[in-house]
Amino acid sequence: MDHFLYRDGQLYAEDVPVAEIAAAVGSPAYIYSTATLLRHFTLFDEALSWGPHLVCYAMKAASNQAILKTLAEAGAGMDVVSGGEYARAKAAGVPGDRIVFSGVGKTREEIRTVLEGGIRQFNIESEPEMRAISEIAASMGVTAPVTIRVNPDVDAKTHAKIATGKSENKFGIPIAKAREVYAEAARLPGLKVVGIDVHIGSQLTELEPFAMAYRKVAELTQELREDGHEITRLDLGGGLGIPYTRSNEAPPLPVEYGAMIERELGHLGCEIEIEPGRLIAGNAGILLSEVIYLKEGEGRNFLILDAAMNDLIRPAMYDAHHDIVPVIEPQAATEQQPYDIVGPVCESGDTFAKGRMMPPLGPGDLVAFRSAGAYGAVMSSEYNSRALVPEVLVHGDQFAVIRRRPSFEEMINRDSLPEWLQAD
Numbered sequence: 001m002d003h004f005l006y007r008d009g010q011l012y013a014e015d016v017p018v019a020e021i022a023a024a025v026g027s028p029a030y031i032y033s034t035a036t037l038l039r040h041f042t043l044f045d046e047a048l049s050w051g052p053h054l055v056c057y058a059m060k061a062a063s064n065q066a067i068l069k070t071l072a073e074a075g076a077g078m079d080v081v082s083g084g085e086y087a088r089a090k091a092a093g094v095p096g097d098r099i100v101f102s103g104v105g106k107t108r109e110e111i112r113t114v115l116e117g118g119i120r121q122f123n124i125e126s127e128p129e130m131r132a133i134s135e136i137a138a139s140m141g142v143t144a145p146v147t148i149r150v151n152p153d154v155d156a157k158t159h160a161k162i163a164t165g166k167s168e169n170k171f172g173i174p175i176a177k178a179r180e181v182y183a184e185a186a187r188l189p190g191l192k193v194v195g196i197d198v199h200i201g202s203q204l205t206e207l208e209p210f211a212m213a214y215r216k217v218a219e220l221t222q223e224l225r226e227d228g229h230e231i232t233r234l235d236l237g238g239g240l241g242i243p244y245t246r247s248n249e250a251p252p253l254p255v256e257y258g259a260m261i262e263r264e265l266g267h268l269g270c271e272i273e274i275e276p277g278r279l280i281a282g283n284a285g286i287l288l289s290e291v292i293y294l295k296e297g298e299g300r301n302f303l304i305l306d307a308a309m310n311d312l313i314r315p316a317m318y319d320a321h322h323d324i325v326p327v328i329e330p331q332a333a334t335e336q337q338p339y340d341i342v343g344p345v346c347e348s349g350d351t352f353a354k355g356r357m358m359p360p361l362g363p364g365d366l367v368a369f370r371s372a373g374a375y376g377a378v379m380s381s382e383y384n385s386r387a388l389v390p391e392v393l394v395h396g397d398q399f400a401v402i403r404r405r406p407s408f409e410e411m412i413n414r415d416s417l418p419e420w421l422q423a424d
């Protein structure tokens with residue numbers, strides 16, 4: 001459920017007409033709903049209320065300071081994957097002991113910064129990384145709390161670019177090797193093993209792959225305890241999918257996910273961490289766009305929008321489907337027609353949908369890409385020197401720009417000319 005609904009014939013974001021935001025901020029623009037963000041966080045928090053837990057929002061999904069602060073104030077921890085994300089989490093007021101650090105390529109500089117600023121745990125992805133963290137922590141005279149990310153070799157049954165839990169993926173260490181790597185972790189200075197980490201992929205629409213992975217984690221927990229490790233924390237990653245279309249069967253709900261975790265892992269007495277990103281932010285955001293032209297081609301009509309692949313890359317990169325709805329609610333009897341919906345960028349890949357059935361639309365009409373809150377704005381670029389799309393946060397009947405659109409002058413001034421090209 002989200003808070004982008006038609007009311008009195010037009011699309012609202014909570015209690016604000018989307019057209020009003022368009023008039024104030026211009027198009028295109030990302031618009032987020034505070035109520036939806038909080039609702040999704042709370043669903044996860046409640047789904048794990050059977051035991052000690054922390055929901056660490058995977059902030060790579062949408063990392064605007066206002067979004068982070070909204071979630072942090074509700075009690076969320078953060079899952080970060082870079083020094084930049086760590087800095088953003090800290091700037092939003094998240095204490096170090098609620099931040100977990102994931103990712104396969106943590107640099108020595110990032111490791112040092114995070115150890116200085118405080119961290120709940122490193123999720124270690126390889127032996128060389130483990131040795132680097134040990135060395136740096138020991139040299140600083142501190143102890144780094146760590147889990148090791150195991151790769152359970154299960155098929156997440158999702159798009160190849162976002163599957164991470166098969167042995168051919170670059171993530172984690174093979175689960176069969178885990179006891180050996182944990183033994184080394186226990187011997188190394190500067191490390192304290194606190195648990196196990198697993199994350200098998202994104203946009204999973206069934207519980208079974210998770211359950212298979214978590215069963216393997218349960219077994220490993222027993223084995224590592226027999227080996228003398230104190231396993232008190234299980235980080236189960238993110239990955240629960242969201243409905244991108246209204247018509248499709250809905251993926252499992254957080255409450256069902258939480259109950260499955262209790263069934264598979266509840267008996268171990270561990271603190272549970274999860275790292276949902278998409279499910280918290282995905283349906284909490286839309287991308288607003290305006291039709292520039294209706295181009296009537298041979299056998300097909302193109303709707304050319306002012307949003308493009310640089311603003312929302314998911315269709316080009318993951319073959320992703322986004323529902324696209326008109327901001328003015330069509331009459332029930334309106335006959336739909338097929339459109340190819342495209343952006344202005346000079347690439348054929350800049351196509352959002354082909355043959356999409358829509359009510360008649362023309363220049364000046366506003367549309368909204370639904371489910372664009374996760375992996376939308378964060379993956380945007382200024383390709384074709386198109387300004388980064390502004391972000392807007394709605395809260396009840398209020399809205400605020402939380403990242404403004406840069407002017408062309410600002411964009412140009414980010415470059416600098418070397419001395420030899422400067423006029424005298």
Ligand SMILES: *Cc1c(COP(=O)(O)O)cnc(C)c1O
Binds near residue numbers: 102199203374
């Ligand atoms: C991307 C990622 C997540 C979040 O995945 P979602 O599908 O957005 O829930 C969580 N943990 C790790 C380690 C990730 O890489």
